[in-house]
Amino acid sequence: MSNPKELRYSKEHEWLSGAEDGVSTIGITEHAANALGDVVFVQLPEVGAALSAGETCGELESTKSVSDLYSPVSGEVTEVNEDVVNDPSLVNSAPFEGGWLFKVRVTDEPGDLLSADEYTAFSAG
Numbered sequence: 318m319s320n321p322k323e324l325r326y327s328k329e330h331e332w333l334s335g336a337e338d339g340v341s342t343i344g345i346t347e348h349a350a351n352a353l354g355d356v357v358f359v360q361l362p363e364v365g366a367a368l369s370a371g372e373t374c375g376e377l378e379s380t381k382s383v384s385d386l387y388s389p390v391s392g393e394v395t396e397v398n399e400d401v402v403n404d405p406s407l408v409n410s411a412p413f414e415g416g417w418l419f420k421v422r423v424t425d426e427p428g429d430l431l432s433a434d435e436y437t438a439f440s441a442g
Contacts, residue, residue, distance in 0.1 A: 320346065321413055326436035327389040329371075332413065333430065336423055340395055343388070344417040345377065345408060348440040353379040356408040361386075361397045361419050368392055370427045375418070377408065386418070391425035 324332045330349035334342040350356065358378035368374050368388040375386035397419045401407050407416040431439060 320348075320433040320437055322433045324413070324433065325389075325430040326433070326439075327387065327430060328439060329387040329389070330440070331387060331389045333389045340420050340422050341390065341392075342417050342420050343390075344412055345386070346436070346440070347412045349384075350409045350412045350416070353377060353384060353409075354381040355379055356405040359401055359405050359408065359418065361402065362388075362394045364394050364397060366394045368394060368421060370425060377405075388421070389430060390421060390423045390427070392421040392423040394419055395422050396420040 324334055326332050326346060330346045332344050332346055356377055356379050360376040362368060362374045368391060370388060370391045372388060373385045374388045377384050377386055398417050401416055401418060410416065
């Protein structure tokens with residue numbers, strides 16, 4: 318499994334894109350998607366919601382379990398991926414492309430986000 322080098326990662330298994338005009342895209346990693354199994358339902362934060370880094374902001378339900386979704390940064394939700402809401406299997410089939418979850422106008426970014434190599438080592442441990 319390959320984690321894209323241009324992304325940063327949380328220890329809760331979310332990824333974060335670099336900001337474009339202050340807005341970053343967030344999703345879950347392939348490692349997390351594989352651990353969850355087939356995702357059948359996603360609950361995402363609403364557009365306009367204020368998120369705090371490290372706090373729960375939604376849920377992912379799979380055939381195995383229900384898992385909390387955590388925001389890796391603080392900010393305001395600017396967009397949710399309706400394609401994932403309508404077809405949760407995108408989280409499994411394309412976690413780094415079409416399976417992204419939401420976008421956030423970042424106001425604060427914690428210093429504990431991992432590089433791709435750091436995350437690969439972390440998730441292997």
